[in-house]
Each structure stands twice: as C-alpha cells, then as structure tokens.
Amino acid sequence: MLDVKYLEDGSNCNTPMYAENPEKYLGSIACHGCDKKAWYVRSYETIRAKRSACFAAHHIEGCNYKTETLEVEQGDDSEEGGADAPDFYVDLDKSKGSGIYVSTPANKHADKVDKRDRKKIVAGGDSGFSVNKTLRQILTMLCKRNAEVPLEKEIMIVADSGRPVIDGSFKDVLFHFSEMGNIELPENAIFWGEINHTIIREENTFLNSGGKKDATIIVPPYLHDDLIRNFKLQSLDELHGADVIIVGHGYKPEGLDKFFIHATFTKYMSFRKYKVTQESEEQAIQA
Numbered sequence: 397m398l399d400v401k402y403l404e405d406g407s408n409c410n411t412p413m414y415a416e417n418p419e420k421y422l423g424s425i426a427c428h429g430c431d432k433k434a435w436y437v438r439s440y441e442t443i444r445a446k447r448s449a450c451f452a453a454h455h456i457e458g459c460n461y462k463t464e465t466l467e468v469e470q471g472d473d474s475e476e477g478g479a480d481a482p483d484f485y486v487d488l489d490k491s492k493g494s495g496i497y498v499s500t501p502a503n504k505h506a507d508k509v510d511k512r513d514r515k516k517i518v519a520g521g522d523s524g525f526s527v528n529k530t531l532r533q534i535l536t537m538l539c540k541r542n543a544e545v546p547l548e549k550e551i552m553i554v555a556d557s558g559r560p561v562i563d564g565s566f567k568d569v570l571f572h573f574s575e576m577g578n579i580e581l582p583e584n585a586i587f588w589g590e591i592n593h594t595i596i597r598e599e600n601t602f603l604n605s606g607g608k609k610d611a612t613i614i615v616p617p618y619l620h621d622d623l624i625r626n627f628k629l630q631s632l633d634e635l636h637g638a639d640v641i642i643v644g645h646g647y648k649p650e651g652l653d654k655f656f657i658h659a660t661f662t663k664y665m666s667f668r669k670y671k672v673t674q675e676s677e678e679q680a681i682q683a
C-alpha cells in the first residue's frame with residue numbers, strides 16, 4: 397500500500413508524509429479498507445532487487461487495498477520441517493478431541509516420560525525440549541489456527557534450575573496482547589501478538605504492538621545484542637509486522653493505561669518474521 401489511514405483523525409497518510417514525520421504516525425496507521433494496523437516498510441536497493449517505501453498490513457481476506465505480499469521468513473527456527481525441524485510437534489488434526497500431541501524425543505528413554513504427561517507440553521530444564529522451538533510452534537499454531545487452539549491443554553516451561561516458570565492450561569497462562577487489559581494476569585504468562593514498530597530509548601529496545609495504549613515488550617540493554625544475533629536481524633525493522641510470543645511478567649505501571657512485558661532471556665521469545673513484497677517492485681524509489 398502507498399496510502400494508509402491516520403487513526404487519530406481518519407486523514408490520509410502516504411509514504412513521503414510518513415517518512416517526514418514518523419513520530420506522529422508510529423503505531424497509529426491502518427489500512428483504509430480493512431482497518432488492520434499497518435506499518436511502514438523502508439525502501440531498499442541491492443544488486444538484485446529494489447523496493448520503494450510502502451506500507452504493509454495483515455489484511456483481512458479479500459481486502460481490496462492489499463497490494464503487498466507477506467511471506468513468513470524461514471530461519472533456523474523453521475516451522476515446516478527440514479533439517480531444522482522442531483523436536484516436538486503440534487498436530488491438531490491428529491489429536492482432534494484430545495488436543496496437542498507431544499512426541500517423545502528419540503534420545504530419551506521411555507520410562508522417563510510420565511504417562512499422564514504424554515499430552516502435556518513440557519519444555520526447558522532437562523525435559524529435552526527447547527523452549528524457543530516450543531514457543532515458535534505454539535506461535536505458528538496460534539497464527540494459523542487461532543480459532544482451534546485447545547485451551548484446556550496444559551503446558552509447563554521449566555527454568556534451567558528446574559523451577560517451573562509456566563505451569564497450567566493454555567486458557568490460564570496464554571494471552572493475546574488484546575486481552576491484557578481485561579483479566580488478572582498470573583505472575584508469569586505467555587503473551588503473543590503482533591509487533592508494529594520498534595524504538596530504542598535510553599538503551600532499552602521497545603517492541604511496540606501499536607499506539608500509546610497497546611502492549612509493549614521492553615528488551616533491556618543487556619539483551620539487545622542477543623536479540624539481534626539469535627534472531628539473525630540485520631535491523632530491528634525486520635520485526636515490523638512480525639508475530640511474537642514471549643514468556644514473562646506482564647504489568648501495568650501506576651497511572652499508565654498500557655501494559656508492558658519485560659523480556660528476560662531471548663530463549664523465552666520467538667518471532668515469525670515476514671518478508672514484504674510490493675506488487676509494483678519496479679517503481680521509482682521514493683524515500
């Protein structure tokens with residue numbers, strides 16, 4: 397898209413307007429057609445390709461304003477198999493009625509797996525399952541099959557010390573950003589949603605899901621390099637429009653109508669990044 401709606405007053409915003417005044421528009425723009433939150437995509441030019449600046453959004457199906465294509469980037473945390481296939485899998489078709497099936501890792505002895513826990517997702521500690529990959533799979537499941545997530549299924553995430561960080565059914569420990577204002581949150585929970593834009597202030601990295609009242613993940617300075625390295629980011633811009641899942645403490649500071657989630661380890665986070673392609677890739681570069 398080359399035009400979006402500025403949510404404060406419904407006026408139009410195009411890419412030069414945005415480039416001139418990003419602070420004004422950050423987190424406050426949406427698609428004219430389907431009202432889904434939009435984000436700004438910088439222009440780039442390499443030997444092989446160039447793309448003009450544009451806007452992208454996770455449009456609802458059939459939206460006529462959609463001119464861009466979003467493609468899930470495959471990284472080391474690949475969700476569709478291959479050499480990097482996760483070491484447990486979520487298969488909702490196979491487990492209709494019973495929820496998620498957690499496979500026994502090949503290198504574990506069967507007598508170590510409690511039969512009652514066969515249908516419980518356990519990750520971290522000495523469980524043999526990576527928290528990162530487990531989160532990535534849950535995120536994929538949520539993004540693809542949101543309506544069918546088995547809320548009664550149980551999940552346990554264990555710290556290296558053996559202490560359970562998360563232990564409960566999805567309905568009690570898993571929250572979309574949009575739900576955070578309406579419920580009492582447990583000490584630690586799994587949060588998920590979309591990142592709309594990122595800002596660095598006083599060395600903290602803020603991963604914002606939208607405007608002033610939408611949830612924000614705070615990545616402290618000591619985690620910044622890990623974030624860049626572990627998720628293979630060239631720039632924080634790559635997280636614009638990404639889906640995120642994070643295990644952490646969600647809270648609302650006194651006097652602010654906004655929720656924050658503090659990132660503690662990058663292994664407690666996962667992203668689904670999107671590659672944006674515009675329909676008219678050969679357009680002149682604008683910004």
Ligand SMILES: [Zn+2]
Pocket residue numbers: 427428429430431432453455456459460461462
């Ligand atoms: Zn749309």
